[in-house]
Amino acid sequence: MIVPLSLFSQTLQQDLDALLAAAFKPDQPGGALLVVEGGRVVYEKAVGIVNLELDEKLTPQTNFRMASVSKQFTAMAILLLEKEGKLSFDDPLTRFFPDFAPVGAHITVGQLLTHSSGIRAYESVMPDDLQEQLSDAGVLALIKGIDNTYFEPGTAFRYSNSAYCLLALIVERTSGQSFPAYLRKRIFRPLGMKDTRVYEAGKRIKNRAYGYARDESGQLYFSDQSLTSATKGDGGVYTSLEDYLKWHLALQTNRLIDLEEALDKVNAPLPGNKGRYGAGWFFKKEDGLEMFHSGSTCGFSNMVIRIPEKGVMVAFFSNIAGNHEAFYPIFDRLRKAGILRSDIRAWHEATD
Incomplete structure (x- = not known):
């Protein structure tokens, strides 16, 4: 449930609506944004369609290929x-x-x-x-x-x-x-992530978006699979905003494991004092734990950000490749509002 506008700036909501409208057209592949603060959903919206051949709208229940967010x-x-x-x-x-x-x-x-x-x-x-x-x-x-x-x-x-x-x-x-069976048994089913799947060749993934990319002239073309799209451990998970919220809430409550403790136990420093990497996350602890990961593949772009102590999570999924430029203005606006802490563009580009 989305909290009332009185608790989430109506101006901020209007600004996010406008930024999404500027980034995506309703009749083309697009993106889906989820903002959680204090453990509550404060913004959730999808703009665009799952496939140019089918006039089916993206929704918070649409599955996107996570690429490296799968890690x-x-x-x-x-x-x-x-x-x-x-x-x-x-x-x-x-x-x-x-x-x-x-x-x-x-x-x-x-x-x-x-x-x-x-x-x-x-x-x-x-x-x-x-x-x-x-x-x-x-x-x-x-x-x-x-x-x-x-x-x-x-x-x-x-x-x-x-x-x-x-x-x-x-x-x-x-x-x-x-x-795939292990993730279903130990992670997805216990957390109620009923629509999340690991890609398996020949098996259909229900309610999924299909990937696109832009050519040099900016025209969209179908770009859903490549020769490396069937590897699982590095990028094979499909999930939705709705299911990813369940994952975030489980991490917040240590439902499966104490992630912060695990990050302290097994991590590696990034060159140039750009933070650390552990357990599938880039993270730093300058003002409390802050973590993010991006995912890019031939037809999808994704970014997830968490600030556990504030109960903050931002997830942005798009079925357009190389589309992180569409994300940054939204992250900047959320930073201005005090929801996000770091300059995500700078952090992402420093670790890319």
């Missing part, structure tokens, strides 16, 4: 397994993948979680003649024979999709369940 769910699965004593952050890669190159003995689960492993990017070794979508197992096959890293594991930060694909496989090998 927080992969990380939570690992945190749950660690809490149960089924794995350790210090476990080497070779515990789970015995045929990995010798360097795998020096790469730990914790380093995969924090992008500090130095493991090779699968995007850099994909064959030019690849015809079918790559899977997490396909990522492992591509990189397991490479006996070198970008740097000595644990000594630097380099954002890694490969790492999170391997984490999804570690979830499977540790739990004995498929990655």
Whole structure:
């Protein structure tokens, strides 16, 4: 339920309405915005359509592909397994993948979680003649024979999709369940996230938006899938504003795990004093915990921001690729209103 306008500035609501109207047209792919303050929904709106072929409106119940926002769910699965004593952050890669190159003995689960492993990017070794979508197992096959890293594991930060694909496989090998099944059983169902899914080739995702991109002239074209759209651990979750709110509220109440405690336990510093990374989040603690993550893929752009001590969460999902420029004016307005704390554009660009 959205709180009355008396508790949320009518001027601010009008400004957000105007900014969304400026960013998206009602008859084109668009975006959906959710603002939570003090644990209450204070603004929720979607503008645009799910597909140019179907005149179906985006709603707070529409599922968007999360891209790298998915990493927080992969990380939570690992945190749950660690809490149960089924794995350790210090476990080497070779515990789970015995045929990995010798360097795998020096790469730990914790380093995969924090992008500090130095493991090779699968995007850099994909064959030019690849015809079918790559899977997490396909990522492992591509990189397991490479006996070198970008740097000595644990000594630097380099954002890694490969790492999170391997984490999804570690979830499977540790739990004995498929990655989608584990997330359904341990996260989505317990939290009531009834429409959230992990993409599985050949399986339909209900009530979903389809992705688009813009060409050089600004014209929209269909851009829903790529050769890397089937990997799960680094970007395979689809969710809606409605379900993501349930996730946020669970994090607020430590329903699954104490996330702040986990961030203190396993994190890595970013270069240039730009904060830290842990458990699928960029975060900093200059004036209390503040965290964000973006997600970008061939047809979607997403951003989520949380300030736990204020009960603040902002989620902005769009079915247009490379669309973060549409987000920043809204974040600036929320910062001016005292809801957000940091300059999100500057923070995002510094970590991109």
